[in-house]
Amino acid sequence: MKAMNRRKFLKGSLLGGAAASVISKSRNADASATFGGYPEAMGVLVDLTRCVGCRSCEAACNKEQGLPDPSHPFDDLSVLDHERRTSEGAYTIVNRYEIPGQDHPLFRKIQCNHCNEPACLTSCFVKAYTKTPEGAVIYDPTVCVGCRTCMVACPFYVPAYSYSSVLNPVIKKCIFCYDTRLKFGRPPACVEACPREVLTFGKRQDLIKIGHQRIRNYPDLYEDHIYGENEVGGTSWMYLSSAPFEQVGFDTDLGTQPILSYVKEFLTVVPMVLTIWPALFAGFHLLATRKDAQKKEEKSEKS
């Protein structure tokens, strides 16, 4: 019995160590809860009222990122007839939305929104994602295992996966042209390519001011909301629209909490279980077997 106790103690101290490491993890998580984004982070303000759906941004992205040739050329606007999403071959796409009561459709460009607190990043168990101080959410394909939790976690359905690759399938998504442009302070390729100034590149904090300024100047034109200012903790790419956002394909039920805050309820349980369970169940064991132990003692006394 004595030997058992010593082992139990050793076991407990091992687990204690594990617990300590987990506690320090959740401390990191807490720190990120109050994280409102890097102050110098860049962003893009997308003004849907200006977009005519020319797909220049798609073409520019394709060229800049060295993506495969599309099945339909970029000047073929018939692809707008059905709703599309980002894929392994297209990091950004434009969709058309008919708005009831308006004589012209609205077009919405979709790409990674580069969240302040990205769900993909917080759900990744190999730290393949990084939020850079410049605001981009970049991805390291050399460590990716391919569990695709980031695709489950992304509230915007952005990351795609190169399923067709046998030996090196990886996540494919917009990286804000980080390697080739953003790192050097230059706007991403799609922004430069836009002929209608739909996309405004700048510091995220300035863009929020610009957005509200536009809404103030033309209150009849714009919905009084910048999508992405607060959604899931704020995003680097933000949108202005003349129609209610749910009519342009936006999910308006996402809330303002970062996705991580929903997971924290579980993460706080982890250190509790790690520290309380060993003592609790060892105690149960002693309680449940106390009669056996007594009998044994009596026996040894008799003999």
Place this chain on the structure above:
Amino acid sequence: MKTLIAKGKTPVATHYSPDKTKFSIKDKLLLGLSLSEYLAQAFRNPFNWIFAIIFIFGGYVTVTRFLFGLGYVTHSSYDYPWGLFLGWGLFTMVPLSASGFMLGTTVEVFGRHDFKPIERLALLNGLLGYLFAVIFLQVDLGQPWRLIYPMFVSLGPAAVLFLVAWHVATYLSVQVAELVPAFAEWAGMPKLKTFVKSIILGLTIAGIILSTLHQGALGALFTYAPGKVHPLWYSAPFQWFHFFCSSIFAGLCMLIVVSTICKKTMAWRADNNFLDNLDSLTLGLAKGATLALITYLVIKIIAIAHDGDWGYLASGWGQWYMLEIGAGVILPMILFTISIRNNLAGLARFAALIAVLGIALNRLNTALFTFNWKLYQEIPHWREVVICITVYSLYIVTYRFILYRLPILYTWKKDEVVESP
């Protein structure tokens, strides 16, 4: 095997044959039969023919997944990154394998040695379930050869999946250790057994901790997708507890189901200690499962109340939800109660089967059916289904292989008992 026993053969359960020669490992592997006898009985079994067909065709399809990539065997959905491999192989297999830590706790921690005859079956059920969950995961991962990356290469410790990976890996080794005594008896290595016996309490408690956390963590994985899982199957504060609590009765009910199959199909391998006690043990397990079921039902209702999801119950999804709860939780609960009151082990076995199906429905609902409830419904590719059946068949065959040999259902006879007469 039954016919062979009728002819006077006895399955190996000792180190020495009746004429006192020591059994070799080959004898033990062939169950004390000659090679031709062994093959003859294997060919006689119609199930083996079914397995052969599954392995030839399914094995081919499984190989194509590694030759042509995931895109060849799945729909390569960006919206449904997790399909049947994880929905069934991970999220359903793992709770059904909770039996190991449940019975370990009952016997070793709570000192209920009356459950001893079924403890090893529970441990084996746990070990194999986890092992094959990992195999399913390896089929699903884009780059399975990087499985150890979260352990050693690039660590993302704040992620829920990180916890799952570490805990499942650790727990697998704990379960192997817990089953070492059975292997040591069979292989004739008594020192190994004594060593493991001395640390069994520590192992069991480690098992409880790891199980609580990774069963819960599998639920918590879905808390990353608040807008995607239907609100009736989603509850940020309760998700981990739903998954943990349901794994308790899932593991116990799976154990009842597996022990029933063992009793029906390999009674020759089981000894009286197992067969005679099974009915009362089944009812004992049913009691535990009923307690877990009622807890689960209450916490499910509390979650709806807490999140304010009552309105959804009136929708079509709500009816589907009530069907899952009604048929998968309340019905087995009632049947268990009747069977315990009236001492009906048969009814308890039927109830356990329903509960197992209910838990499978719950996990598939969360991972696949109600996932992306605002989008379209994904129907898995037929190759995905074939691979699932193949891997699961491999699980059954491995399970059977071990049950035939190691002293799981029977007690290894002490050498001197054989030598004395």
